[in-house]
Amino acid sequence: MERTKILVTGGAGYIGSHAVVELYEAGFMPVIIDDFSNSRESVLTGLEQILGVRVPFHRVDCNDAEAMRAVFAEEGNLRGAIHFAAYKAVGESIEKPLEYYQNNIGSLLTLLQVMREFGVEALVFSSSCTVYGVPDKLPVTELTPTKKANSPYGATKQMCEDILRDVAAAPSNRLKTILLRYFNPIGAHASAKIGELPLGVPQNLIPYVTQTAAGIREKLTIYGDTYATPDGTNIRDYVHVVDLAKAHVVAVQRLLDGKGEVVETFNIGTGRGNTVLEVVHAFERATGQKLNYVIGPPRPGDVPAIYADVTKATQELGFRTTATLEEALASSWKWQQSLAAVS
Numbered sequence: 353m354e355r356t357k358i359l360v361t362g363g364a365g366y367i368g369s370h371a372v373v374e375l376y377e378a379g380f381m382p383v384i385i386d387d388f389s390n391s392r393e394s395v396l397t398g399l400e401q402i403l404g405v406r407v408p409f410h411r412v413d414c415n416d417a418e419a420m421r422a423v424f425a426e427e428g429n430l431r432g433a434i435h436f437a438a439y440k441a442v443g444e445s446i447e448k449p450l451e452y453y454q455n456n457i458g459s460l461l462t463l464l465q466v467m468r469e470f471g472v473e474a475l476v477f478s479s480s481c482t483v484y485g486v487p488d489k490l491p492v493t494e495l496t497p498t499k500k501a502n503s504p505y506g507a508t509k510q511m512c513e514d515i516l517r518d519v520a521a522a523p524s525n526r527l528k529t530i531l532l533r534y535f536n537p538i539g540a541h542a543s544a545k546i547g548e549l550p551l552g553v554p555q556n557l558i559p560y561v562t563q564t565a566a567g568i569r570e571k572l573t574i575y576g577d578t579y580a581t582p583d584g585t586n587i588r589d590y591v592h593v594v595d596l597a598k599a600h601v602v603a604v605q606r607l608l609d610g611k612g613e614v615v616e617t618f619n620i621g622t623g624r625g626n627t628v629l630e631v632v633h634a635f636e637r638a639t640g641q642k643l644n645y646v647i648g649p650p651r652p653g654d655v656p657a658i659y660a661d662v663t664k665a666t667q668e669l670g671f672r673t674t675a676t677l678e679e680a681l682a683s684s685w686k687w688q689q690s691l692a693a694v695s
């Protein structure tokens with residue numbers, strides 16, 4: 353039987369590449385679009401090693417409507433799309449707001465336009481817990497009010513959500529969409545053939561931790577230990593990227609089955625919050641590595657604490673994470689070691 357084709361924009365990126373694996377293993381045919389603006393071609397080799405086949409790939413910028421039309425025309429029978437492709441660095445977005453608005457909003461508009469032209473009606477969108485800003489109450493549910501974003505990056509995620517709600521509400525509309533609000537994705541595929549590939553000095557915690565353990569960075573600086581949390585460091589909800597990837601398979605299937613509302617929003621996290629120090633100690637336990645770290649000043653813009661209420665995803669999607677924090681961190685370390693072995 354022919355596999356159902358799902359377009360995966362940003363399919364060479366960190367979360368996108370793991371979703372490609374899970375989609376293929378669930379019986380879909382992922383069709384990757386990526387322009388390698390924040391990923392590398394070697395990801396395609398990793399995917400081929402895991403899957404044993406080369407899935408369709410198009411080197412295209414999602415803002416390029418003509419090139420996007422060519423992909424839809426060539427593939428012929430795309431049934432849905434997952435839109436991962438976006439710029440995602442909070443700090444950089446403050447330096448380059450225009451590029452962030454142009455790329456993140458423009459690519460969604462272009463994708464929606466081309467999907468409509470080709471009658472593709474199912475879209476899963478990569479949103480973020482950043483839309484909640486500094487929440488008044490924890491854990492956050494999907495009904496927790498969003499707050500003014502503290503970066504242009506966060507603002508693009510809120511605007512994209514608004515755009516999707518407006519488009520889906522239009523009387524003539526046929527689009528059905530699921531907005532997945534990711535918490536903090538970590539970890540790597542068990543094969544260590546794909547994982548997070550930060551270009552330059554990592555901004556996110558886990559790649560900084562693994563690079564420190566590998567001797568690439570001298571020490572981790574923990575950004576503040578005087579927050580109102582049990583040990584004073586920030587709380588986040590760290591979700592294994594393979595669990596997160598599986599949420600996309602469930603969401604795509606739900607759209608294709610015609611279940612649910614026209615627009616639905618789900619938190620995708622574990623439902624657990626961990627402090628930065630807990631993560632450091634869990635990493636040490638999981639890997640046997642001693643981590644060199646110091647406490648530094650707070651990072652501007654950091655939310656003191658956030659973690660997900662996952663009741664809705666559990667009840668309506670039947671989605672449940674399975675990996676423990678230690679398992680996720682062990683997989684990040686295995687990936688870091690495989691990177692060190694090739695470079």
Ligand code: WQD
Nearest residue numbers: 440442480482536555556557560573574575586628651654
């Ligand atoms: C995690 C924790 C830091 C680095 C960002 C985006 C969010 C989302 C995921 C995007 C924080 C601390 C970090 C370091 C540290 N989506 N830390 N030393 O800020 O929670 O979320 O990524 O793509 O929208 O904002 O993730 O990994 O940067 O930080 O102490 O060197 O680790 O202060 O508490 P964050 P992060």
